[in-house]
Each structure stands twice: as C-alpha cells, then as structure tokens.
Amino acid sequence: MDDATVGPVDLAARVDEALAVQALAFGLTDDEIAVREQIVRRHLQQPGVRSLGATSPSGRLVGFVYGMPNDRGHWWSTIVEPYLRREGGDRWLDDSFVVVELHVLPAYQGRGVGGRLITGLTDPVPQPRTILSALDLDSPARRFYRGLGYADLAHPVHFPSAPIPYTVMGADLPLRRPARTTADDPA
Template sequence: MTIRIRRLSGFEFARASPHLVDIHLRAMGYPPSMKDQRMRSWRNDVFNRGFVAYIACETRDESVADPQPAGEEFVVGVAYGFLGNPDLWWDQQLRRGLLESKWYPSVSAPDGPRGPVRGDFPEFVRSYFEVAEIHVLPEAQGKGIGRTLLTTLLDGVPARHALLSTPEVAGEQNSAFGLYRSLGFQDVLRNFMYAGDHRPFAILGRSLPLG
C-alpha cells in the first residue's frame, strides 16, 4: 500500500465533491440524506479567501489480498480549509460561542448592552486559518494519513493561528483528539453546540507555524 498526498485546485475539489462528501459522511456517521446539502456547502467554500484542499490517495500493492485491482488509486482522505472571515457562518458561530463563554469582559453602551467591537475578541480571531474539514475513511485510519493531511494543509498558510472543531468524546478517547493534542492544539471552546447540530463539539486552536 502506498499513500500519496495531492493538492486540489478549487475546480478539481468541486468536481470531486460527491466522493469527498461520501468520505465525510462515513467518517462522521452522518446519514446519506445530508449529502446534497454538504455538497453545496463544500462547493461554495472554494470561493473563500485562502482556500486550500488536499486529498490522500491509496494505491493497493499486488502483494496485498484485496478485492480491488492492484495498482488502482483510491481517495481515502480529504482535508481543506480557508482563512477566517467574519462574514462566514463558522466565524459567526465561533464569536457567538466566545461571547456566551464570557471569554472577555462585556461591552456596554449608555443605553444598555451592545454588540462586541472587533478589538474585544481574542487575538486569534483576527488571524486564523479554519480547518473546515479533515476526514479519513474508517478502514484507512490508524496509518498516519490524518496527520500528514493536517500538517500538509497548514504548511505555509498566511495566518497566525489554526482553528478546528471536532465532536466531543468522553475522555477525548479517539484518534482525532489524539492527533490534535499531539500537534499542540488547545481548548478554545468545549461542549459547544452549533446551530442545526445536536452534538456537542470542541473547538481547538494553536499558533502557526506548526514548527
């Protein structure tokens, strides 16, 4: 088995989105009914500033007993992201979570509470790369593919921080948390509920470059 990491252009990513979203749905345990909505969202993401995407391709060796033809290449993982932007849904969810968690003092106006001003948010909100998605097929996990995808994705991005989210797991006992912690990602928000998702998530971040 040979693993190759390949960068995709925005056009290539959009064209491959049906298969890439299938990887996402399987890795996250989401129902197939979500596929069309996810495809629309992923295709829209290619227009975000600083969009970068990579896939992991596996080539089966002739010596490996497998029903798939030897030498044929299969996409087994995907990772993509872009620069944070206050106009984007995820950034707005992040800022809501920071407000609700009282990350910083409330700001009041003479006539009562008002919204936060830009300078009130933690510094990382002003310069971050959002790791929007990183997924590896369940049967391909445990081979270091996720680590290679993530480190490649974050190499050289023009931001001072990287942020990502992952579903909460009791005791952080899964490979995703293990990967993120090993790369120095720290807590930003815990047990955060995104609008439209019933599962709690952890939002994690770290400074860049990975070094």
C-alpha cells in the same frame, strides 16, 4: 504500511468522492451529505481556500482536508464567536486559518495520513495560527489534534441542528510533528 499519497486535489471535481469519505468516516445520512455538498461548493468559492487529498495506489480518494483564512463574517465564525468571547479567546478568529474538514477512511486511519493532510494544508499558509471545531467528546480525533499542538479554546459549542456539541480548538503554526504512534487519525 503507508500506501496513500497526499497531494493537491481538485475538490470541486471530486466533491462526491470526498463526501463519501466523510460519510463513512463521520456517519452521515444522505440528507446530511446533500446539505454538506452545497456548503463545500460555497466554501470553494472563498478566497484562499486550499485542499489536499490522500489517494490509494489505484487513485481512490481515501482522505481529504480543506480550509481557508477565517473571516468573522462566515457562518461558522458567527456561531463560535460568543463562545470564544466568553472564554476570552475571540482573538483566535483574527488572522487565523480554519481547517474546515479533515476526514480519512477508517481503513487508512492510524497510518499518518491525517497528519500529512493537515500539516500539508497548514504549513504554507501565511496566518500565524489555525482553528477548527471537533465533536466535544474524548475521541481519537481530539487526541490527534492535541498531538499536533491544538488546545481547547471553547466548549461546549452548540451549532444549530447538530445534536452533539463541539469544541473549538486552536494551535499556533506550524503544527507540531508528533512521534509516529498508533493513534487514530480523525474521522
């Protein structure tokens, strides 16, 4: 049963709630949350940033997504560019929309919330493609992204201080609408 409403969210006003969702979904420590709070607040100042939230009937934030037009000067792009270039795919950094974070509480995963969040975020953007990074594991999140049309562009990608490598994935927009299954939404 779908009991989450997806719509615009003032991420700046609800950053603590969003990071609590991310911490539960992704297993973050308090120190990691503090670092990510600064990153999110900095991202929210970027041109073209968009965010959506999923709320329970009581108004509790149970999922969120945000992203922005890519800029090769952003930290993330400077890290992934050599990996993409090695694979012949650094063009993906141009005229693309980056999905920075997408997280859904475990109790709400597998209900289509993640799909509604990411398609609601990317459908209106003017860029012709979207990119993101996901842990370089065979995981429900990676299967979820593949179901939307994302393909692996480069891996393993090593971010400073991240103990697990990532995969950069990209998809043409609009994203595919997969058949409803019990596949998990991303963390």
